[in-house]
Amino acid sequence: MSQQSAASKPSLQGVRIKARKGAVKAHAKHEPTVFRDQLYKYLEAVPEADFDAVTNKLIQAGSNLELLKYADPLFEAILIGGLIQPGGGYIDDGAPVSPFTVFNAKEPAEVDDIRKYVEVLNKLIRRYSVPVNLRGVR
Numbered sequence: 066m067s068q069q070s071a072a073s074k075p076s077l078q079g080v081r082i083k084a085r086k087g088a089v090k091a092h093a094k095h096e097p098t099v100f101r102d103q104l105y106k107y108l109e110a111v112p113e114a115d116f117d118a119v120t121n122k123l124i125q126a127g128s129n130l131e132l133l134k135y136a137d138p139l140f141e142a143i144l145i146g147g148l149i150q151p152g153g154g155y156i157d158d159g160a161p162v163s164p165f166t167v168f169n170a171k172e173p174a175e176v177d178d179i180r181k182y183v184e185v186l187n188k189l190i191r192r193y194s195v196p197v198n199l200r201g202v203r
Contacts, residue, residue, distance in 0.1 A: 120185050127189075133193060148160075
């Protein structure tokens with residue numbers, strides 16, 4: 066009896082076991098700093114006051130970047146100008162401020178100036194159905 070259990074069992078050779086899609090997604094890394102740097106590359110070439118060009122670049126970036134996966138870092142970069150730590154402060158990793166941020170609006174801030182930034186955000190939210198609590202901002 067012991068000789069039968071010690072004998073090697075047949076196995077499939079040359080067959081690769083495929084992982085399920087959910088398992089692959091679970092192992093994917095979430096790297097908001099890499100996303101931020103790639104987003105900045107898209108926004109660098111846009112003139113400062115050209116909001117239509119910014120909208121077009123963000124839509125173009127959406128085809129290459131995972132905007133739905135990185136919705137929070139996207140809106141942190143657009144609204145605040147960088148990524149935020151869990152306490153409210155900036156992540157201090159030496160990265161520059163976003164080329165397109167609400168903080169770049171003219172001082173003193175007027176409603177018409179801020180509305181242009183909000184329109185860009187609304188177009189982006191409508192385009193990608195981004196699950197963020199900014200849908201009530203008008």
